[in-house]
Amino acid sequence: MPSLPSLPAVPSSSVPAVVSALRAAGCVFAEDEAELLLATARTPEELAAMVDRRTAGLPLEHVLGWAEFHGLRIAVEPGVFVPRRRTEFLVDQALAQAPDARVVVDLCCGSGALAAALAGALGAVEVHAADIDPAAVRCARRNLAPYDGRAHAGDLFDALPAALRGRVGILAANVPYVPSAELAFLPAEARDHEPPAALDGGADGLDVLRRVAAGAPEWLAPGGCLLTETGEHQARAAVEAFTDAGLTTRLAVSEELHAHVVIGVRPCRRTTGV
Template identity: 65%
Template sequence: MSLSSRSPAPSPAPPAIVTRLRAAGCVFAEDEARLLVAAARTPAELDAMVRRRADGLPLEHVLGWAEFCGLRLAVEPGVFVPRPRTGFLVRQAAALTRPGAVVVDLCCGTGALGAALAAAAGPIEVHAVDVDPAAVRCARRNLAEVGGRVYEGDLYAPLPAGLRGRVDVVVASPPYVPTRAIGLLPPEAREHEPKVALDGGADGLDVVRRVVAGASGWLAPGGSLLVETSESQAGKTAEAVARAGLVTRLTCDDELDASAVIGTLPVPAG
């Protein structure tokens, strides 16, 4: 997990804990040990947390939170952990989001995108959707402060009909790992995160295509869809967005290994 300058100064890390974590393969053992020490309320709880981390549970699941775009977000065990590279998608979306905008976060997971956009763009109307009940619970916790509404269901299906044609920004970090590549993911992901949040079908774009296909019916004229994808899938994703009738552009960040396709619904002439 990445540590931002906004994090409180963690407690010193006992060498024995660092050694246990390093032996378990934790690359950032000292940082993780300090976080675990700071989070534990008793020595017994600390020992249990270290044991769970050494057994391969993602650090964020052990701590109960993840840091994303300077925010501390609740993360329950079994819920997809927001990735640092997705911060690139947030920055692209924030540039298109004005105060008061209606924003829909699809495949929301913890609600990280909606929460980060609300923090970056000012007061906005956030609607978030996920098919996973545990993710919905997390998102409701994380979006409560900004008044976000979270729905359980498949993509656009559970959204209120009154949002059709009114959405300024649809943002999505959908599953885009090809099914055959799931087994190549790090154990933290493939063993502890829900497959529905990872598996994008044969070429990784099954859910992406559905997100794209449904967007124009919900976007307001001039509204934008932003979809996270991989570099190798960016071209096909951009083609799908263009076929959906949206003005399309592709943006990338090599340092973060992040790619986003942006499609904007044209404003009718006259």
């Protein structure tokens, strides 16, 4: 996907004032954020409005209208889940596991960042995304347009075209995995500005993950893989859910990104001669 245009029409003399306002609001990376806001705003008035939104607590990505993810600028609308940089590890694991995949599906897609990143890396692939949130589906359609991808509205596999059954090479599912009782402890940017359905994973955080794991074998091609992110303390139970679904399962961990990705592969059926 091509980079979004930068229109740095606001004078650089505005930098100190913007940094000061962001610092006062508690933004840890005030200098970096100021540079992005100044590069995006087209007029001093637009810059002032963007700074006001950011200091009021709106996620930076919602203020800018995009998030950087796996070398791409992903369009992100207000109210849509913001892709996390740690989830780039999931993309890398998918590409390593199935470098020749020709059909890619992104469940619980949010902005469609996973589907866009995979399509951008794999080249000519059939790419689909699905989410239960209409705003997310609209956003995903925008991000997948350069790859002729399709985004579908609906609940998990119910949203997908039936013709995909048994054909999916990579099934990426960045499911919600925060336990319900822990939602109140999330940073305000997520808690107040992202849809609860994109965060709340149920009592132990694994409700949606278990549903995806149980349904995946029907949709995966032989040798196709399912990948999902989970929390460190949930990893063992998540691996068990994949294994119980009949997938050959392993856990990949990035200490640097604090990322835990469960990978399940549909076994290839063996044929015996007569």
